[in-house]
Amino acid sequence: GAVVSQHPSRVICKSGTSVKIECRSLDFQATTMFWYRQFPKQSLMLMATSNEGSKATYEQGVEKDKFLINHASLTLSTLTVTSAHPEDSSFYICSPQRGGRSEQFFGPGTRLTVL
Amino acid sequence: GQSLEQPSEVTAVEGAIVQINCTYQTSGFYGLSWYQQHDGGAPTFLSYNALDGLEETGRFSSFLSRSDSYGYLLLQELQMKDSASYFCGIQTGANNLFFGTGTRLTVIP
Numbered sequence: 001g002a003v004v005s006q007h008p009s010r011v012i013c014k015s016g017t018s019v020k021i022e023c024r025s026l027d028f029q030a031t032t033m034f035w036y037r038q039f040p041k042q043s044l045m046l047m048a049t050s051n052e053g054s055k056a057t058y059e060q061g062v063e064k065d066k067f068l069i070n071h072a073s074l075t076l077s078t079l080t081v082t083s084a085h086p087e088d089s090s091f092y093i094c095s096p097q098r099g100g101r102s103e104q105f106f107g108p109g110t111r112l113t114v115l
Numbered sequence: 116g117q118s119l120e121q122p123s124e125v126t127a128v129e130g131a132i133v134q135i136n137c138t139y140q141t142s143g144f145y146g147l148s149w150y151q152q153h154d155g156g157a158p159t160f161l162s163y164n165a166l167d168g169l170e171e172t173g174r175f176s177s178f179l180s181r182s183d184s185y186g187y188l189l190l191q192e193l194q195m196k197d198s199a200s201y202f203c204g205i206q207t208g209a210n211n212l213f214f215g216t217g218t219r220l221t222v223i224p
Contacts, residue, residue: 044214060116
């Protein structure tokens with residue numbers, strides 16, 4: 001399988017601050033990165049899809065100005081939650097895509113708690 | 116858009132067989148995947164069906180009927196460690212993976 005890392009694994013922040021989450025694919029180059037959000041006991045919801053070097057495509061209902069995604073290289077993508085609020089508290093999971101593969105790999109996730 | 120439906124909870128006895136169904140609606144379909152997720156962890160890949168029929172991988176099998184927009188995951192010889200949430204996911208044209216609501220499987224002794 002692929003090796004995917006996310007940092008930090010857990011973060012607690014105050015309301016109104018911004019939080020950056022890093023996702024790295026350590027043993028392959030990811031042309032596409034998916035970002036998911038999962039609330040407790042719920043499914044993984046796709047937030048956005050980004051391709052290296054281009055702007056991300058956001059799913060309906062996801063604010064692009066609030067969730068900034070940067071996919072500057074084939075091994076690194078970042079998700080920045082700007083002006084975080086308690087309702088943004090969730091489990092954020094990245095998934096780098098190997099081209100043409102049916103199997104999708106996921107990072108270990110980042111649990112964000114906004115106070 | 117896409118929609119997927121799965122039972123929310125299933126309980127089964129250790130050593131038994133359990134089937135988790137998934138029905139879906141989508142305008143673009145490339146395949147149906149199954150993922151396992153333990154509490155607090157990331158999803159891990161179990162199987163993928165692009166064509167109709169049954170795919171077997173050890174104790175786990177997955178079935179797809181594209182004409183019925185239906186699939187299932189079959190788990191045999193259940194073990195306690197199989198207690199987890201199981202998600203079906205459909206892969207659309209852009210390789211996006213959309214997940215179902217998840218089925219929480221509890222294996223009891």
